[in-house]
Amino acid sequence: MKRYDLIVIGAGPAGLSAAIEAAKCGMKPIVFDENAKPGGQLFKQIHKFFGSKEHRAKIRGFKIGEDLLKEAEEYGVEVVLNATVIGLYPEKEITVKIGDQVKHFKGDSILVATGASENMVTFKGWTKPGVIGAGAAQTMMNLHHVMPGEKVLMLGTGNVGLVVSYQLLQAGCEVVALVDAAPRVGGYGVHASKVSRCGVPFYLSHTIKEAEGDEYVTGVTIAEVDDKFQFIPGTEKHFDVDTICVAVGLSPSSQLLKQAGCKMMDTPGGYIPECDEFGQTSIDGIFAAGDVSSIEEASSAMIEGRIAGVSIAAAAGYMTEEERMAQCESLEQALGSLRKGMFAPENRGKIIKETEEGIEISTNLLKKGYVADDEIARYPGFVKKVGVHPVMECTQNIPCNPCQDACPKGCITIGENITSLPVVDVEKECIGCGMCVASCSGQAIFLIDEGYEEGYASVTMPYEFLPLPQKGDKGMAFDRSGSPVCEAEVIGVKSAKAFDHTNLLTIKVPADMVDKARFFKR
16 A cells, blocks of 8 residues: 555546646645546637636636646646546545555545536436536547537536637537526626627526437427526527536545545535635544535635645645644635635625626626626726726636736726726727737727727727628627627727737727627628
């Protein structure tokens, strides 16, 4: 039986982060993962992260994964793949199935970072080929470069459903609708908005009644539900689809912790272990971090992993208690900033009617996925000014501030509170560099020139679809709801390494359409 200073179960963002921190202190950790590749969910996440610099904001998930793997290698972290941990015991021992053999290991400390599994809902035909989880769709697209289907209906409007819907569009799929039994969009409004302006309709207070087809999915029927989630007769709607994608939440994969005898608790977020502020469970030396201890974003999982790694190193005598407290205090502050705003854990299930600034929330955004024309002007990022200037369509208090750092002229301010709505300073001169547009993880910033030429204005927007339009291309401009509003001409396409694959597409539109045009199709 081999012994290690630290055994980590799971090579995702939390597990790798913990192993790296422990290795930095001089420990010799080993990481086991059942998959053929390390990195967990990070390599499926092609979108840019939210938060601030310390949270790796505006960096795409797969790049963060690459950086973690490189760092793990530099510090000598041993990673064993295709290794399924099948047993965890209170004595901090594990059994691992590697190939055809079951091996036995013992650790001075154990960190469980096994993540979570996708939830599923049942409906007539839910077992037919063509009904898949959103995570499975992401794996097919972003890891194996395979389209999950041609015409897809998405069930669920949390961040996973919204993000994967957009990635389906990027992959060339047609997303016919986003459906949710809840009466409000569950994820970030900026994610909903970028899907909506592509023309995808939202059906809130609806759910799937039946997946149609004999041998596989050929269609789907949805229907409206009442406040008790019962179908309302006569509200059925049919869609021809070949794929139904389900994004209805995650459940922590906490079975190993229960097997070890850790104290567990049943919460709205799933069955999770009781942990202290450093991630230690009720069993001394057994820790948990990431989605296995609470479902959050990957940014939070990485910080939780780092806190656990530092704490494990301190308990093993690799750093002083003072050093541990200093590092953990800084990490806790970073973690705390991600847990603020409208989507903070304490706000789950609550109806938020106003922003932190006292501005009325867009009801249209929550019900239809986009901010209405008569609502957008109430937010401080939406301004009118002569010459080129940014327009910020960020309307919810979410933890994110890359736009503030991106602007070289200080035109955009958020302040010390990372969840504050962005404000455009009309006294500052915008040079039209587009760095704010490219840096926005929610694709919610546009550059406007209301006086581009007589009778016309220009709109510069983020664009992440291929093939890229070319200068001179003509087509239609679409509004926030995805409805065509006017003819448009491409007058500029800018790509740069600093933009990190977010291209800047500039279109010319009639002057009276400058506040409406938010997407372009040839």
